[in-house]
Amino acid sequence: MRHPDWVARLAALLREAETRAFDARHWNCAAFAIAAVEAVTGQRPRVRALPDLAASADSAGFPRIPPAFARCGDVVLAPDPDRLGVVLDTGRVAFVGPRGLLRAPITDCTIAWRIG
Secondary structure, eight states: OOOTTHHHHHHHHHHHHTTOOOBTTTBSHHHHHHHHHHHHHSSOOOOOOOSSHHHHHHTTOOOEEOGGGOOTTOEEEETTTTEEEEEEETTEEEEEETTEEEEEEGGGOSEEEOOO
């Protein structure tokens, strides 16, 4: 279930993350995805560290959907290298980059998870 104020909460996260550089231990794609889920649902997801990123994301219990059906606030996975991101709007996603958020087309993604 999405938090009643999820749009404002996600927007605040995106503003904060806009210029936050990648840090392997503290601010990576998994941390960004978890923060987005928390912003959207109001709950911190329980995630298990598994051998690959998709399996780890699956462990949170959200249903997989085709990326073409993802909506704002859903989590996505792009390959080469695998990285988690968040849907911004129809057709665009954001990922943690070296100097802040990077935007890409959703067509770069291979998996999406419906959040809330």
